[in-house]
Structure formats: structure tokens, C-alpha cells
Amino acid sequence: MFIPKPPDSGPLQFITTKDGSNTLFHTGTGEHYHSMNGAVQESRHVFLESGLQYFLTQTDYHSVSVLEVGFGTGLNFLLSAQLCLDNNIQLLYTGIESCPLSREMVGQTGYNNYVSKETWDLYISGYEQALQGEVRLQNNIQLEIVLQAISDFHSVKRFDILYFDAFSARSQPEMWTEKLLGQVCRNLKTNGLFVTYAMNGNLKRNMEALGFSLEKIPGASGKREMLRAKKIDSHST
Numbered sequence: 001m002f003i004p005k006p007p008d009s010g011p012l013q014f015i016t017t018k019d020g021s022n023t024l025f026h027t028g029t030g031e032h033y034h035s036m037n038g039a040v041q042e043s044r045h046v047f048l049e050s051g052l053q054y055f056l057t058q059t060d061y062h063s064v065s066v067l068e069v070g071f072g073t074g075l076n077f078l079l080s081a082q083l084c085l086d087n088n089i090q091l092l093y094t095g096i097e098s099c100p101l102s103r104e105m106v107g108q109t110g111y112n113n114y115v116s117k118e119t120w121d122l123y124i125s126g127y128e129q130a131l132q133g134e135v136r137l138q139n140n141i142q143l144e145i146v147l148q149a150i151s152d153f154h155s156v157k158r159f160d161i162l163y164f165d166a167f168s169a170r171s172q173p174e175m176w177t178e179k180l181l182g183q184v185c186r187n188l189k190t191n192g193l194f195v196t197y198a199m200n201g202n203l204k205r206n207m208e209a210l211g212f213s214l215e216k217i218p219g220a221s222g223k224r225e226m227l228r229a230k231k232i233d234s235h236s237t
Contacts, residue, residue: 011027012024012025012026012027012101012105013025013027014108014109015032015036017032017034017035017036017037017038017039018036018037018038018221019037019038019039019040019041019221020038021034021038021039021040021041021110021111021113021114022039022109022110022111023035023036023039023073024072024073024101024105024109026167029167029171029172030171031167031168031171033072033073034072034073034075035197035220035221035222035223036222037220037221037222038220038221039075040075040079040111040114041220041221042197042220042221043075043076043079044079045219045220045221046195046196046197046219046220046226047076047079047080047163047165047195048076048079048080048083050195050217050226050228051161051163051193051195051228052064052066052080052083052161053083054193054228055160055161055193056087056089061089061160062088062089062090063089063090063091063092064084064089064090064091064092064160064161065091065092065093065094065157065158065159065160065161066080066091066092066093066094066159066160066161066162066163067094067095067096067155067157067159067161067162067163067184067187067188068093068094068095068096068162068163068165069096069150069162069163069164069165069166069175069184070095070096070097070164070165070166070167071095071096071097071100071145072097072101072165073101073106073109073111074095074106074111074123074127075109075111076163076165077093077095077123077143078111078114078115078119078120078123079114079115080093081093081115081119081122081123081137081141081143082115082116082119084140084141085116085118085119085138085140085141088140089140090140090141090142091140091141091142092142093141093142093143093144094143094144094145094146094155094157094159095143095144095145095146096145096146096148096150096153097145097146097147098147098148098149098150100131100145100147103124103127103128106124106127107124112124122137122138122141123137123143126143127145130143130144130145131145131147150166150175150180150183150184151180151183153183153184153187155187157187158187158188158189158192159187159188159189159192160188160189160192160193161188161192161193161194161195162184162185162187162188162192162193162194162195163195163196164181164184164194164195164196165196165197168198169198169200169202169203176198176202176203176206177206178206178209178210181206181207181210182210185210185212185231188231189231190231190232191230191231191232192230192231193228193229193230193231194207194212194227194228194229194230194231195226195227195228195229196226196227197219197220197223197226198223198226198227199216199219199223199224199225199226199227203227204227207227207229211231211232212229212230212231212232213229213230213232214227214228214229215227215228215229215230
């Protein structure tokens with residue numbers, strides 16, 4: 001069985017954020033995996049409420065596909081899976097992660113406190129299988145964690161929503177360039193949504209250059225704004 005290696009730029013430390021949920025601090029990059037103003041509240045606001053829930057309200061969807069850049073601890077997946085299980089929606093979820101965490105470390109996050117026991121057990125029991133390829137955790141929940149750098153990722157699939165949860169441009173400026181954004185956004189369907197916690201001039205210009213319709217919306221606690229963007233035609237990117 002594949003045993004993931006921890007990120008090689010330095011040790012990871014658990015930190016408690018302001019809403020009481022945990023995140024990881026990467027000492028090599030100086031970055032936290034989630035907002036120190038609240039890991040769970042950020043995930044819910046940015047990716048659930050502004051991404052998945054918003055998308056589902058636009059029409060009568062019974063199935064949704066999500067691509068996440070920066071799978072990390074799997075918090076965004078867990079909350080998305082819980083929402084879909086509660087509403088009988090099929091979720092096809094692909095996360096991209098170049099430095100996957102061990103199952104043991106994922107088990108120490110404490111995120112079992114924010115989803116049902118069933119959802120947590122499905123995730124933790126299927127985690128290592130998902131690192132190998134697509135795994136069906138339940139009839140309507142499918143997970144795959146792709147072990148690649150974002151720049152190397154290619155897929156024949158097209159997704160409804162893209163969760164862009166990379167480290168900040170301060171530590172990983174290459175992740176926020178027009179070139180890389182264009183490459184990853186090719187995986188979105190027409191009218192697909194791109195959501196991220198960030199909003200700044202460079203990101204705005206890059207996404208406009210890629211042909212997206214942009215919407216600045218209130219950010220999670222500690223951030224004034226975040227970006228939601230729609231892929232307006234099949235020629236975008």
C-alpha cells in the first residue's frame with residue numbers, strides 16, 4: 001500500500017484557530033493550511049457557502065463534480081461530502097496534492113467533530129485508497145486524491161466547481177500566475193465556478209484575461225473580499 005511522505009520542506013505543527021478548529025502550520029513555507037481566524041469557518045464560507053451551495057441553488061442539480069487545488073487535510077472535502085450526503089446529491093471529488101499527509105496525521109486533525117461519524121469513518125477508512133485512485137466511499141460519494149504538482153495535472157474530466165486552496169502568493173507566487181491558473185481552469189465546464197479565499201489586483205487581472213466573469217464577495221473572517229468567478233464559454237482559458 002502507498003504510504004505518503006510528509007512535506008519535505010519542514011515539520012508540520014497543529015495549531016488551534018480562533019473558532020476552536022485545528023489547522024497545520026508548515027514551518028518550511030511559514031504558511032498555515034487554513035485561516036488562523038478559523039479553519040472550519042473559512043472552509044464553510046469560501047468553499048461551501050460561496051461555492052458548492054451557491055452552485056446548487058442555480059439549478060436543480062442532483063450530481064456535482066469538484067476539483068480542489070491543494071487537498072491538504074481534506075477539510076473542504078469532508079464538509080462538501082456532509083452537505084451532499086444530507087441532501088442526497090452525488091459528489092464526484094478530485095483533490096490535487098503534491099505532498100499528501102499520512103492517514104495518522106489526518107486522523108489527528110479533530111475534523112471528526114464537524115461532520116457525522118458516518119462521514120468521518122468513510123473518509124478516514126478510504127483515505128489511503130483514494131491516494132491510489134478513485135474510490136467510492138458510498139453510493140453517492142466518490143473521492144480521488146491525485147499525487148501531482150498542479151503544473152503536471154491533466155484530466156479528461158471536466159468539473160462543475162474548482163476550489164482553489166493553494167498556499168498564498170507570498171510563499172507560492174507561481175501558483176497564482178495566469179499560466180498556471182489557465183492550465184487548471186481548463187478542467188472546468190462552461191459555466192463552472194472558480195472559488196478562492198483570495199482577492200487582489202493580480203488575481204483579478206489574470207482571471208479576466210482568461211475570460212472569466214468575476215464577482216467580488218465578502219471574504220471569510222479576517223478577509224474583506226474573496227473571488228468567485230464563472231467560466232463564461234468553452235473557449236475561456
